[in-house]
Amino acid sequence: MTAAARSTGALAFALCLRRAALPGVLATGLAAIGALVFAPELGDPATATTPATATGALTNWLLLPLLTIAVTVAVTVIFLWPTFAHRQPGADWVRRLHRGPLAGCGAVIAGALAAQLALSLPLMTLFARGLGAPAEAAVHRALSPPDSGALLSPGRPRLAFDLPSSSAELAAIELRPLAAPPGATLEPSHVAIELGGAPLSSPPAVFDQTGQFMRLTFTPRPASRLELVLQSGNVPLFFPAGAVVAVEDAGKNGTTNGCLAALLWLVPTFVALAFSCLAGAVAARPTVLTVALTLLVLFGIAGLGPAQPVLLGVLRGHWLLASSAISASGPSLLAGALAMIGAMLLRHRNRR
Amino acid sequence: MTSQHVSGLLAIGCLIGAGFVAPPDLAGLRETTTWLIRPAALPFLWRDYGDAERSGTGAEAFARAQQILHLMPTWSDAQVVFAFRYATDGGAAVAPEAAAEAAHDRLQVALAWLETARQTAGHREVELLQAMSILPEMVARRFPGVAERMLDAGGTEAIADHYLAAAERISGSAVAREQRTFFAPLFGASLLRMGDRARAIEVLEWAIRRSRDVRDVESATEWAARLTEVLRHLRGEAVDLGAVRADPRMTPLLPYLD
Numbered sequence: 001m002t003a004a005a006r007s008t009g010a011l012a013f014a015l016c017l018r019r020a021a022l023p024g025v026l027a028t029g030l031a032a033i034g035a036l037v038f039a040p041e042l043g044d045p046a047t048a049t050t051p052a053t054a055t056g057a058l059t060n061w062l063l064l065p066l067l068t069i070a071v072t073v074a075v076t077v078i079f080l081w082p083t084f085a086h087r088q089p090g091a092d093w094v095r096r097l098h099r100g101p102l103a104g105c106g107a108v109i110a111g112a113l114a115a116q117l118a119l120s121l122p123l124m125t126l127f128a129r130g131l132g133a134p135a136e137a138a139v140h141r142a143l144s145p146p147d148s149g150a151l152l153s154p155g156r157p158r159l160a161f162d163l164p165s166s167s168a169e170l171a172a173i174e175l176r177p178l179a180a181p182p183g184a185t186l187e188p189s190h191v192a193i194e195l196g197g198a199p200l201s202s203p204p205a206v207f208d209q210t211g212q213f214m215r216l217t218f219t220p221r222p223a224s225r226l227e228l229v230l231q232s233g234n235v236p237l238f239f240p241a242g243a244v245v246a247v248e249d250a251g252k253n254g255t256t257n258g259c260l261a262a263l264l265w266l267v268p269t270f271v272a273l274a275f276s277c278l279a280g281a282v283a284a285r286p287t288v289l290t291v292a293l294t295l296l297v298l299f300g301i302a303g304l305g306p307a308q309p310v311l312l313g314v315l316r317g318h319w320l321l322a323s324s325a326i327s328a329s330g331p332s333l334l335a336g337a338l339a340m341i342g343a344m345l346l347r348h349r350n351r352r
Numbered sequence: 353m354t355s356q357h358v359s360g361l362l363a364i365g366c367l368i369g370a371g372f373v374a375p376p377d378l379a380g381l382r383e384t385t386t387w388l389i390r391p392a393a394l395p396f397l398w399r400d401y402g403d404a405e406r407s408g409t410g411a412e413a414f415a416r417a418q419q420i421l422h423l424m425p426t427w428s429d430a431q432v433v434f435a436f437r438y439a440t441d442g443g444a445a446v447a448p449e450a451a452a453e454a455a456h457d458r459l460q461v462a463l464a465w466l467e468t469a470r471q472t473a474g475h476r477e478v479e480l481l482q483a484m485s486i487l488p489e490m491v492a493r494r495f496p497g498v499a500e501r502m503l504d505a506g507g508t509e510a511i512a513d514h515y516l517a518a519a520e521r522i523s524g525s526a527v528a529r530e531q532r533t534f535f536a537p538l539f540g541a542s543l544l545r546m547g548d549r550a551r552a553i554e555v556l557e558w559a560i561r562r563s564r565d566v567r568d569v570e571s572a573t574e575w576a577a578r579l580t581e582v583l584r585h586l587r588g589e590a591v592d593l594g595a596v597r598a599d600p601r602m603t604p605l606l607p608y609l610d
Binding site: 038040041042043052053054056057058059060176179181182183185186202203206208209210211212213214215216217301302303308312316 | 396399400403404405406407408409410411412414415416418419422441442443444446447448457458460461464465468547548549550551553587588
């Protein structure tokens with residue numbers, strides 16, 4: 001990286017940090033009030049014998065400050081750098097200083113992303129904890145059904161799943177099967193679990209409804225094979241990929257999970273700025289702003305890409321490196337990288 | 353002072369005057385705000401509810417449902433269905449004792465939620481109270497041990513009586529208990545709309561048992577027969593639904609009987 005690029009990145013970092021800090025703090029305050037006023041009414045944890053928690057339902061309050069910061073950072077960058085949009089005053093001077101294919105836009109984007117990371121780290125760690133995110137994150141591994149089929153029925157009362165090779169012990173199994181109508185009068189299906197051939201001491205899970213969720217918690221133990229055994233009942237149960245989830249015992253640090261989340265939350269801003277940079281090769285500032293804001297809304301609110309899975313993962317306490325958030329980031333990152341390459345080619349052609 | 357300043361001051365004076373003549377109504381302000389937010393927020397809230405149903409717990413789904421209901425507080429059918437689904441959601445395979453304890457806790461939460469929904473139910477408050485009277489009995493039937501835990505409050509019958517008395521007081525009619533069974537098609541249809549066939553079956557079974565509350569024996573027998581036909585159809589049996597389709601009281605269920 002050249003000295004000019006370094007100073008450009010630092011300039012963008014400092015300006016984005018300054019511009020986005022206050023809106024971020026205000027949005028966090030608003031979100032904290034909203035989370036308190038509209039807290040889920042699930043009973044008083046102090047009096048309930050089995051207190052219920054629903055931190056996964058609080059993603060909107062974490063999203064509000066994160067999206068405010070992302071939008072402020074993107075807008076700041078687009079207004080800051082003359083070469084970001086077509087035919088801006090001072091763009092020619094900047095091009096003479098930055099001889100690279102993006103004329104400093106790459107360094108500016110890097111500075112903006114660093115500023116967003118600095119501002120979103122406390123949100124993903126401290127604020128998320130304040131909303132109720134668990135202090136420890138657990139690895140949730142979705143199991144694939146056997147090749148022979150995924151149906152558990154009176155005609156086929158056993159279904160075996162191979163567990164991924166991992167040294168960690170299992171602490172719980174989560175089941176969410178699809179149910180088919182029974183052939184006769186409905187008798188709920190009782191499903192027991194055997195780990196490595198040994199049955200669990202916990203009572204069987206009872207299913208009479210499609211999409212019904214059951215969690216079986218047990219004393220942690222190592223296992224390489226999991227078997228579902230239909231003990232009684234006549235509701236046929238279908239276990240497609242993801243319907244059986246093995247929860248590992250080894251707790252991961254919640255703060256590290258929050259840091260990972262802050263990193264993954266850079267993806268939407270990167271993609272928005274990359275496509276803005278591409279549009280800016282031929283379009284003026286209003287168009288560039290529209291592109292950036294539309295993409296941020298699509299990622300943040302409409303649920304495109306990794307933004308939503310990341311927030312859910314942090315608040316539910318799912319270890320993000322083993323979650324769908326990683327796979328959801330891949331296509332977005334690829335799209336962003338292609339947009340950057342496109343911007344380079346387009347700007348190079350314009351210069352000639 | 354320019355004319356612009358004068359018109360500005362006049363406008364502020366008019367605003368203050370309007371505030372005195374017709375003081376702002378906070379409930380109206382809230383209604384206007386939710387009316388403005390609703391179209392923008394509801395699609396995403398429904399998506400979040402769907403996500404919670406697919407990958408979250410029962411408590412998370414109920415919390416998401418509450419976010420929807422904050423924007424649509426007068427939708428009493430949904431209030432009942434979401435509360436009922438939460439109260440009857442198992443969620444964890446545990447010993448019967450712990451399952452009963454958890455179900456009792458969930459029932460208290462669901463009833464408390466419906467109690468707050470009464471304030472905004474308007475003319476549907478009687479139906480809401482009838483639904484609240486059903487809930488304890490159904491939860492107790494699904495989770496053995498819950499009925500014993502409700503004895504401190506007088507038992508399921510006493511709790512149902514409390515809500516039915518309130519319904520009768522509001523409606524000014526003494527037929528709330530008798531009418532409860534006729535609430536089943538609407539309740540069952542709301543559950544079927546959410547793809548919840550097993551719970552809809554439970555509601556119909558309850559309604560068949562409760563048809564005995566209808567004083568006219570002939571009507572009660574005919575009503576129980578119609579409900580039984582629907583029940584058998586939902587269980588996958590071949591049934592002639594001609595009489596059901598001809599009965600206007602069954603209209604809410606008809607879209608789900610094809």
